[in-house]
Amino acid sequence: MxxxxxxxxxxxxxxxxxxxxxxxxxxxxxxxxxxxxxxxxxxxxxxxxxxxxxxxxxxxxxxxxxxxxxTPAKNMKATGWYAGITGDHDGYGRELGRLEVWGGGYTDPDYVAASPRRTCNxxxxxxxxxxxxxxxxxxxxxxxxxxxxxxxxxxxxxxxxxxxxxxxxxxxxxxxxxxxxxxxxxxxxxxxxxxxxGPRDLMRMVTVHFTADLSAYLKDDEVLIRWLVNPDFGGSWSSGVLVPMGPENWGPASEEWIVHMQYATDDPEAMQREKVLDRLKGTLGVPDFDPQINSISQWVMEGxxxxxxxxxxxxxxxxxxxxxxxxxxxxxxxxxxxxxxxxxxxxxxxxxxxxxxxxxxxxxxxxPVDQNNINNAVANAMNHFVIDKALNLSPENSPEQNWAEVRPLWEDLPESHNKRHALNKAIGSQTMEFRHHNVEFGYTYDSTAIVHDGSPEYVPLDPVRLYEPSTKPGHPMPHAFVEREGERIPLGTLVHGGHFLLIAGEDGGDWVEAANKIAAEHNLPIKAATVGVLDSDYVDVRASWLKHREISSTGAVLVRPDRYVAFRSVDGATDAQAVLKSALSQVLATELM
Missing domain, CATH: 3.50.50.60 (FAD/NAD(P)-binding domain)
Structure with a gap:
């Protein structure tokens, strides 16, 4: 031993x-x-x-x-819904609709303003x-x-x-x-x-990871995830979801791919390799398709x-x-x-x-954050059936019936206007999955490690889609580029290495002095500085901190090592050191004497 x-x-x-x-x-x-x-x-x-x-x-x-x-940013700007990939029907491969995903390759202004780091794949x-x-x-x-x-x-x-x-x-x-x-x-x-x-057995899925050249059949370099709404199979989950795997090339030129296919929870064919591969070939419709199969995995959606x-x-x-x-x-x-x-x-x-x-x-x-993520992920999965409903597709219909339902999307028929707008609205609802900025980035914390300042309760404009930068305690620290000695850095990087960060306004030098004294006396990792457009330790060159700081020139914000706001004082304090020491005592669950 x-x-x-x-x-x-x-x-x-x-x-x-x-x-x-x-x-x-x-x-x-x-x-x-x-x-x-x-x-x-x-x-x-x-x-x-x-x-x-x-x-x-x-x-x-x-x-x-x-x-x-x-994946390069240019290859992960959107998700798209397609009438399969290829086949003997004139509708095969047609794009039915598309939507930006997770900041559109770091082009969405809200995502650019939120963080110096882009979403990656x-x-x-x-x-x-x-x-x-x-x-x-x-x-x-x-x-x-x-x-x-x-x-x-x-x-x-x-x-x-x-x-x-x-x-x-x-x-x-x-x-x-x-x-x-x-x-x-x-x-x-x-x-x-x-x-x-929590709920189990929401859906049974089979994922096939394979190597094949699909570049002759795919277009749209900017699309990351392809929903193969193949009318022959009756809908999105029932048809398949195609995602590139790289590793050297991305977009249609990707060398490897995965396809997710839904099965009934008691469908024995989900366990049979040959049946799964037959369905994969039918879903893609590629002639003489003979891919290298890297793995086949079965899994059950749960929450x-x-x-x-x-x-x-x-x-x-x-x-x-x-x-x-x-x-x-x-x-x-x-x-x-x-x-x-x-x-x-x-x-x-x-x-x-x-x-x-x-x-x-x-x-x-x-x-609470993880439970909210579960709720949103489950809702996202179920929401894809909205696409099928808008198109009036069903596995119960014949292929001919399903193709007749999607044809008005590319042909001018009497029902084209209503069908196109119904699909547009259904795709717009998918922003709950592909633009859930407040869920993935703007979530907030509430615990004894947060010192509430008595400000009104946060009521989001949209709890899912819109991240609203704020220094209200419990919120993630807003992003801002600042400069010192000619070097530009993201303000949030000052917490790196486990530091608390005390950010004061231009006239909040007493907060900085208090933080430095507390750090020295109690051996705490605290960085402290004034941030402002003019006379400050760090220069707010784009006025982006000023835009979101929500304090006066004499106020201060204390940020935890995980970049969450722990404490805020809108204005100055008669005894900044006592106030800050009290806040840190609460956050750290220890008495700083």
Whole structure:
């Protein structure tokens, strides 16, 4: 038996576990990651990485490699609905409609104003090796694949875990203060008796990952996801969803592809390889289609969430905390955000800078957000049937009937006006999935780690589609480019490395002085500066901070290490140090004397 002592044991080597490993390393906290699998995922899985995720990956240093390997912005501007791909009908391959996706390749002004990082697309089968390599470079020898957790007990000092090294057959124990369960719910939750609640068996899906040249049949370089509304099969989910996989070329020139196809939950054909391939060939309609099949995976759409996000010294994140449909790309992103929220809090407690109750705010903050993501992902999946309804398509109809229903979209027939507008409205409703900026980026937190300032409750103009930058406590810090000594930086990057950030107005020097004194007296990682258009530490060259700061020139905003506003004072204070010390005491769940 070889005993290992480490502050944090991470169980699971997917997006959540690897992000936790990288983030803890970035914060100077030692960790050990173990996963029963010999390698990263061999299945395509998730692929969309939203702006907040790319901000996090920028902080830990892995974003450049991800952008290098991912879909170019020009190839991920839109999603499109097509009458299949090709075939013997004159309607095959026709575009029925399209919609911008996730900022339209970083051309939507709202997305550009929200973050210095654009949404990116890299399938998990390509992403995870990049994350693993970077995690290993930050924490050599402590990212261990093919190491399975076989036992776990908790005591007053943390956890003791038993790990089996599947490479050499040995076992060892790990003593850790905290355990992060990022194992997809396979092991830790079962050992501790923590279950998951929510709807299951929403849809049965089969995903085929294949290699083939489809460039002769596809157009529209800017389209990322193609919904094959093939009238021969009667609708969108029943036909298939086609997504490029790269890896070297994207758009119609992609070398690899995946197709998602819906089956009835009790359909035996979903389990039969030849039947699945026959349906794939029928869906695509490509003559003499003989692709290289890389994998066929079956999965069930569900919308479940862990009954607890914390059980003693164990925390659940990623798929161990929530699982839901891939529609909207919220799953992997939620996992990354879980890790980012939890890691700075654990680091603060481990350093003695915060009290244990700070860790309770992980569930208080993340569980409502993750539940909202589940609700939206499920609604997104169901909303695709709106397209079929607008077109009046059904698997119960004959192919001839379905083709007659879509023909008015490209021919001028008496019903063309109504049919085209009905489809336009149905596609517009899909902005709940493809422009859900407030869901994926603008979500807010409410916990004891947020000091409310008495301002009116936030009522969004649209809770799904419109992110509204604000410094109201609990909101993500608004983005602004600022300059100092001729160098332009995103203001939010000042939190990198686990720093609190005190931003005062032009005349708020007393706040800055107070923050610096508190940082020195209590050994807290606080950066403090004035930001303004004129006489300030950082120059607000575009006046973008001024536009959203919602404080006077004497006020201040305190931002947490995860870029969420913890405290705000619209104006100055008679005793800035006492006010700020009180706010930090609440956030950190400890008394700063």
């Amino acid at each position: 070889t005993d290992v002592q480490v502050p944090v044991l991470i169980v699971g080597g997917g997006g959540a576990g690897l992000t936790a490993s990288m983030t803890l390393s970035n914060l100077g906290i030692e960790s050990l990651l173990v996963t029963a699998f010999p390698n990263t995922s061999i299945l395509p899985k998730a692929h969309v990485l939203n702006q907040r995720t790319m901000e996090i990956f920028t902080e830990v240093g892995v974003a450049p490699e991800i952008y290098k390997r991912s 890299l399938p998990q089968i390509r992403l995870e090796p990049v994350l693993r390599a970077h995690a290993e470079s930050l924490n050599p020898g402590n990212v261990r694949f093919n190491h399975e957790l076989t036992g776990l007990v908790q005591d007053e000092d943390g956890v003791v875990a038993t790990v089996h090294n599947k490479d050499d057959g040995t076992d060892f124990t790990v003593r850790a203060k905290y355990l992060f369960a990022a194992d997809g719910g396979r092991t830790v939750g079962k050992i501790l008796g923590v279950g998951m609640t 479940v969430i862990s009954d607890k996000f914390r059980e003693g010294s164990v925390f659940f994140l990623g798929d161990a905390a929530h699982r839901h449909p891939p529609t909207g790309g919220l799953g992997l992103n939620s996992a990354v955000h879980d890790a980012y929220n939890l890691c700075w809090k654990a680091a603060s407690v481990l350093r003695g800078q915060a009290g244990d109750p700070l860790l309770d705010t992980y569930e208080a903050e993340r569980k």
